[in-house]
Amino acid sequence: MSASSVDSLDDVLAARLATQRERQRYRRRVTTTGKVAEKGGHLRREGRETLAFCSNDYLGLAGDPRLAQALAEGARRFGTGGGASHLVCGHSEAHEHLESRLAELAGCQRAVLFSSGYQANLGVISTLLGRGDVALHDRLNHASLLDATRLAGATLERYTHRDSDDCGARLSEVEAARRKLVVTDGVFSMDGDTAELEPLATHCERHRAWLMIDDAHGFGVLGAHGGGTREAQGLDPSRIAVTVGTLGKAFGTQGAFVAGSETLIDALIQFSRPYIYTTSLSPALAWATLTSLDIVRDEPERRVHLLSLIERFRRGAASLSEFDLHLTPSATPIQPLVIGSSWSTTGEGRQENRQGVNEAAALRLSAELESAGLWCSAIRPPSVPAGTSRLRFTLSAAHTHEDIDRLLSALFTTARRLSSARRRLA
Numbered sequence: 001m002s003a004s005s006v007d008s009l010d011d012v013l014a015a016r017l018a019t020q021r022e023r024q025r026y027r028r029r030v031t032t033t034g035k036v037a038e039k040g041g042h043l044r045r046e047g048r049e050t051l052a053f054c055s056n057d058y059l060g061l062a063g064d065p066r067l068a069q070a071l072a073e074g075a076r077r078f079g080t081g082g083g084a085s086h087l088v089c090g091h092s093e094a095h096e097h098l099e100s101r102l103a104e105l106a107g108c109q110r111a112v113l114f115s116s117g118y119q120a121n122l123g124v125i126s127t128l129l130g131r132g133d134v135a136l137h138d139r140l141n142h143a144s145l146l147d148a149t150r151l152a153g154a155t156l157e158r159y160t161h162r163d164s165d166d167c168g169a170r171l172s173e174v175e176a177a178r179r180k181l182v183v184t185d186g187v188f189s190m191d192g193d194t195a196e197l198e199p200l201a202t203h204c205e206r207h208r209a210w211l212m213i214d215d216a217h218g219f220g221v222l223g224a225h226g227g228g229t230r231e232a233q234g235l236d237p238s239r240i241a242v243t244v245g246t247l248g249k250a251f252g253t254q255g256a257f258v259a260g261s262e263t264l265i266d267a268l269i270q271f272s273r274p275y276i277y278t279t280s281l282s283p284a285l286a287w288a289t290l291t292s293l294d295i296v297r298d299e300p301e302r303r304v305h306l307l308s309l310i311e312r313f314r315r316g317a318a319s320l321s322e323f324d325l326h327l328t329p330s331a332t333p334i335q336p337l338v339i340g341s342s343w344s345t346t347g348e349g350r351q352e353n354r355q356g357v358n359e360a361a362a363l364r365l366s367a368e369l370e371s372a373g374l375w376c377s378a379i380r381p382p383s384v385p386a387g388t389s390r391l392r393f394t395l396s397a398a399h400t401h402e403d404i405d406r407l408l409s410a411l412f413t414t415a416r417r418l419s420s421a422r423r424r425l426a
């Protein structure tokens, strides 16, 4: 084969990028200055002051001076970097302390740290499953859980979102599989609703399947002690085989953990390639996260304030249904507004399909909010099913009641203006 018959790397990639732009799927990073939670969600976005409703800093800890102080102290005591993998010489006293505190929070025998939630999910599923095994997922699970299943080479099956009976029915269909793992998010990242763990656990017990929960958005936020979805639902920890939590959301730092039995954690340390072949999480960050855990324990008022913000937002936003914008059944800080089908009837004269118009409406609404100094994300396929594009707002204990009122007022003004413009065009 002559060299000229091989497409250049740049040509191949440029063609893919062009398609991405044509489909309006091309994404851009926005550079910010300042902290995520400074003065309650206020960020400088490309030089302009904005109020952000899109971070996962649910308790407002990412900008907390006590964490900055602990991070500096951790860096002085243990160094900024881990220096090696955990199994070589990268496992410090700071990691060890944090692991036992996290095990306690999760109500499990033991926990092990990973450098990110993405890696933790790859690490667990690829250790537990292989070819011939089945991972049965809730249809709306996080992308990292699906990627992990592919890495493991296991068969990927899905059940209807939050439908434990469908989960049970599908488990009966794969009865013959050697190993079966039921996997669910605790809090679903695009809808903000939660898995019902008790019926899932019952089905798993009946079908001899293992239950795994990824509670990235639940830890620190839900439950009286911030123990997450499981604590909030009062389920005994022994009924969940594997719990994953992350540190980059409510805890305001970075990294993740897996909690479970002594044997599970021992096996991950021995066999999990995404654990073994990587540098340990920064020990300074591990040290700072101990301070996050103290705050999560000692300042329950943060969770109480956050709940009051969620209630205030939902009470106000309910009547946006008048403009065909709909809240999802979410009691968590993730509060999406799904754009109804009437927004797809006209696309400013363009001949797009309905789905495309639904996506365009999400972008248009978020752009309008942005010019009012409010930052939220427009979520479109493939992150969510076609025709369910949405604005996704995340609330934080760093927000005030006035911040919520400002958001609601901008939403009503924008929705009213855009809907009357649509009616004129129709």
Ligand SMILES: *Cc1c(COP(=O)(O)O)cnc(C)c1O
Binding pocket: 115, 116, 117, 118, 119, 121, 142, 144, 185, 189, 214, 215, 216, 217, 246, 247, 248, 255, 256
């Ligand atoms: C954010 C998230 C992850 C990834 O965690 P990182 O630490 O950011 O890599 C995994 N699972 C779920 C459900 C998440 O929301």
